[in-house]
Each structure stands twice: as structure tokens, then as C-alpha cells.
Amino acid sequence: MNQRRWGAILSYVNIVATVVVGLLYTPIMLRLLGQSEYGLYSLIGSVVGYLSVLDMGLGNTIVRYTAKNRVDGTVQKEAELNGLFLQVYSVIGVITFVIGAILYANIDALFGATLTSGEMQRARIMMILLIFNFALSFPLSIFASILQAYEKFIFLRVTNILRVLLNPLLVLPFLYWGYGSVMMVVVSTILNFACLFANWFYCVHYLHVKFARGKYESVFLREIAAYSFFIFLNAVMDKVYWGTGQFVLGIVSGTVEVAIYAIAMQFMMMDMNFSNAISGVMLPKVTMMVTKNATAKELTDLMIRIGRLQYLVVGYLFIMFALVGREFIALWAGPSYLEAYPIVLLLMAAMLIPLVQNVGIAILQAMNLNRYRMTAYTICAMIALAASFPLAVHFGGLGCAVATASSLFISTGYIMNRYYAKRIHLDIWRFWRNIFSMSKGLLLLAVIAFSLQEYMALSVSWLHFFELVVMDTVLYTIIMYFVGMNESEKELVRKILRKLRR
Numbered sequence: 001m002n003q004r005r006w007g008a009i010l011s012y013v014n015i016v017a018t019v020v021v022g023l024l025y026t027p028i029m030l031r032l033l034g035q036s037e038y039g040l041y042s043l044i045g046s047v048v049g050y051l052s053v054l055d056m057g058l059g060n061t062i063v064r065y066t067a068k069n070r071v072d073g074t075v076q077k078e079a080e081l082n083g084l085f086l087q088v089y090s091v092i093g094v095i096t097f098v099i100g101a102i103l104y105a106n107i108d109a110l111f112g113a114t115l116t117s118g119e120m121q122r123a124r125i126m127m128i129l130l131i132f133n134f135a136l137s138f139p140l141s142i143f144a145s146i147l148q149a150y151e152k153f154i155f156l157r158v159t160n161i162l163r164v165l166l167n168p169l170l171v172l173p174f175l176y177w178g179y180g181s182v183m184m185v186v187v188s189t190i191l192n193f194a195c196l197f198a199n200w201f202y203c204v205h206y207l208h209v210k211f212a213r214g215k216y217e218s219v220f221l222r223e224i225a226a227y228s229f230f231i232f233l234n235a236v237m238d239k240v241y242w243g244t245g246q247f248v249l250g251i252v253s254g255t256v257e258v259a260i261y262a263i264a265m266q267f268m269m270m271d272m273n274f275s276n277a278i279s280g281v282m283l284p285k286v287t288m289m290v291t292k293n294a295t296a297k298e299l300t301d302l303m304i305r306i307g308r309l310q311y312l313v314v315g316y317l318f319i320m321f322a323l324v325g326r327e328f329i330a331l332w333a334g335p336s337y338l339e340a341y342p343i344v345l346l347l348m349a350a351m352l353i354p355l356v357q358n359v360g361i362a363i364l365q366a367m368n369l370n371r372y373r374m375t376a377y378t379i380c381a382m383i384a385l386a387a388s389f390p391l392a393v394h395f396g397g398l399g400c401a402v403a404t405a406s407s408l409f410i411s412t413g414y415i416m417n418r419y420y421a422k423r424i425h426l427d428i429w430r431f432w433r434n435i436f437s438m439s440k441g442l443l444l445l446a447v448i449a450f451s452l453q454e455y456m457a458l459s460v461s462w463l464h465f466f467e468l469v470v471m472d473t474v475l476y477t478i479i480m481y482f483v484g485m486n487e488s489e490k491e492l493v494r495k496i497l498r499k500l501r502r
Contacts, residue, residue, distance in 0.1 A: 021168055241381060
């Protein structure tokens, strides 16, 4: 079994570990911190998290050009590329310190009206730690991109799994001893640097990665800059969609609304991670296919094959959350977080389209055709940001979700599917015929599950919740096997079952 397949498997192990840890850790953490303190932690993380866009898209750029160089380049050329990217990342680290200092100086102007004096003091400490974390992480992050380009997915996923497991084991004792959100930031910073240095060690001692100075023609540098710029816009768009809600609510509402929205974002990140586990290992493969002049039909076939697998995952998550999500939030986070349910449901529906088409993004990156997509996404994201403020004032977190979901339906639904068909000549109608044929299973499950739940005793308990989960999961598996899956997917299921019997 190759690195790519193991990478996808370990990605799901990482996600399962994250889910299990979250199920056990988050309720304890919420009760030890309190809703306001958790809201403060999420707010500062969201604000300083905007510094991550200073990556400027170089992470994906390194993956693309290193993978391409492995097909038609030399070791010396790769060393010169590494040297170039390391220099750029070092400059970005310095810029991060400067912008972080400006943010720190204006924290009173941003949140002074909604945070207490004690919250402001803790916010300043967390901001300093996170700025330090981001600034020093940039030069070291080059090694994770190199590992991905070399398709060393096993090492990358294992280190991530270890970080997921170690974080609560280190944080919880401090929370029990009375430490709060500041200590959570300290622990995450230490673990982050441990993973970064592990990546450096692997690259230097096992891959023998070299760095060298080189001279590049201005045409090549402009090509890299153009490619990186539109991935940078993608990062900005992601921050606007998934970080702006907390930021806007922190300005107009306070930490309680931020905490509710942050819980909703936890569910959204989980939803996206499940789908990205497959597509996240596809960029090197797609890059090599494009370099070898793969046809539009071959790329469409790949997009359909991966998209169907992604839909089996995200479709399951969506229908399960619709059926039992409200009860789960009440049991897991507490009744005070129930307002997160409609927020998550709305955003999950909006994200179904881009999550099943993630391979399309990899195709655009490999073809260096991100310009149109990023321009459209950025315009829609800015409109969503502008709409979030008045909607948040009147409707709180749900208002932010409405702005985000509307923008996603327009940009990822209509605009990008038209582009895939017209510019790349993908058979987008064939893709959606495949997805719609699977949707019959979801609709049938929804009708049966809601009908059965009408006859079940109503109670908010973990026992009742797990009964519903087991019932709905069994129904989903049976219905999708006979109604939603094609023959190759059924054979994949049978192959897994045969291996489990041995």
C-alpha cells in the first residue's frame, strides 16, 4: 500500500482521533473555562489567526514546484528552489512580527467596548504568544510542504495524530489546577514547535534536503508570484468565511456569542477535514497528471471517483447532524450552546458543493488557473463580510452564517461549476448526475429516520442519542449500499469486509 493511500487512511485516523478527543476533552474544557473564557480564547485565536494568510500561498507553491521538479528537474534546481522559499519565508516571519505589533497596539480599539478589563489583560498575553508562534513558524513550515511534495504522508499524519493526542493530556491538568486560556495557548505553541522541528529533522536527515542560492529568470519569479498570489487570496477567503464570524461577534456582541459561534465552527472544521482527508493527498498526483498532459476526460473521471467517495462521507455527516445534532449539542456542550445547531446546519448545506469538488481545486492549482476562482471567491467573501455586520447586530451568529452560506452557494455553486465546464472542459454535468444519483439514498434515509423517530420515546440522554446514531448509521449503510453506490464502490466495501474477516 503506497504513501498516498496510507496518507488518506491516516488522515481519517487523525480525524477520528480528533473527534474522539474532542468528544471527551471539549465538554470538560468548556465547563472548566466557562462560556465567556472559551469565547475569549476563540476570539483571540481568530484575530491572530489572520496572520496565517501571510503564508502568501507558498505552502502549496512549494508542493507544486517541488513535485513538478521531481518529474522534469534536477537535485541542484530543487536545492535552489528550497533556498528561495526559505528566504521568502524568513522575510514573512519579520513582517508577521510587525503586523502583530500593530494588532497588539490596537486591541483596545477593537474590543474595549465588549471585553472586561480582566479579559483584556488575558487577551494581550495570548496575542503576544500567538504572534510569536506564527512569526517563528513561517521559516520552519517549508519542511512540511517539502514532505508533502515527496508524498511522505505517513510521517506528516503520524506527527499530527500525536499532537492531537498530546494537547488535551497536557492542557487538562493545568485547567484543573486553575490555569485558564493563556496556558492553553502556551501548550499549543510548544506542541507546534515540536512538530515543526520533527519535520525539519526528517527532511535533513532522511530526505537529505539541501538549500542553495540560485539565480532565476524574472519570468519564472513572476510565475511563482502569480501562482502564490491567488492561493494567498484563497487563504484570505477562508479566513473571511471561517474566522470573520468570531471577529464580528466579538466587536458587536461579546464573548458569549463568540463561544456559541466557535462551537459551530468546530463542527464545520470536522466536516471539512473528513472530506479533505482524501483530496488533501491528491495535489502531487494531479500535478503529475497535468504535467503528463492528462485529458479532460481523465481529470473528470478522477474528480467523479474522488467526489463520490467524499459525498459518502460528507453526506453522512450532514444527514446525521440534521437528525441528531440538536440533541448532541445539548448533551455535549450544554443547552446554552443550542443556538449553534441552525448555524451548523446552514453552513454544512452550503459546504456540500465545494467539499465534493475539492479535486477540482487541485486541478486548478496544478494547471496554474487559480486566478478566476480566487477573484470570484474574494469578491463574494468581501460581500459576505460587509453583510455580516448588520446581520450579526440583528440575528447574532445566525446572521453571520446566512451571509457566509449565501456567498458559498453563489461562488462555489454557480460560478465555479460554470468555470470548470467552460474553461477546463470538465464534464461537470456528468459529475453532478453521479452526485444526484447518490442523493436519492439521503432523501430516503431522511424520510425513514424521521418517521421512525416519531415513534421513539423522547428523552435527552446519551443512551437515547446513541440509539438514534446506531439506527441511522445502519439505515444509511444499507440504503447507500443498495441505492447510492456504484459497482466499484460496492466492491471496495466487499474487499474491506473480506480483509476484516481474515
